[in-house]
Amino acid sequence: ETYLIGNCDEESVKLVKTAYDCLKAACEMIRPGTMYRDLGATISHVAAANGCAVVKGYCGHGIGNLFHTTPNIPHYKKNKAVGIMKPGHTFTIEPMINLGSNWQDTSWPDGWTAVTRDGKRSAQFEHTFLVTETGVEIL
Secondary structure (H helix, E strand, O other): OOOOOOOOOHHHHHHHHHHHHHHHHHHOOOOOOOEOHHHHHHHHHHHHHOOEEEOOOOEEEEOOOOOOEEEEEEOOOOOOOOOEOOOOOEEEEOOEEEEOOOOOEEEOOOOOOEEEOOOOOEEEOOEEEEEOOOOEEEO
16 A cells, blocks of 8 residues: 655645545456456546556456466556456455556666656555455455
């Protein structure tokens, strides 16, 4: 999750709220029968409506015997994710949301730290979800 510390400008507050709202909107879609690729369109819509972009270089993923496993869950619209949610599926949704329209990111030489290419701020929220017979449980 992203936390605001100290006195933050309105743009930063809006960015963090938008990132949270993207995750929340996707969470509201989780139920048996939802196509994984549809999450990206919803996340992108919320981000764009608030003057933000969705990073395309990272995605949500399944949780199972392996930590990062199928399905891959892109957070942007017009993605080609395959699969339909079924009870028992466990996965993450973790959109990275950038200020402005630039969705591109890059990594620092440490091989771990991701930053926006244009130097603008980014925020992220992540949860792990379990599809139930009637909807979703946040783990």
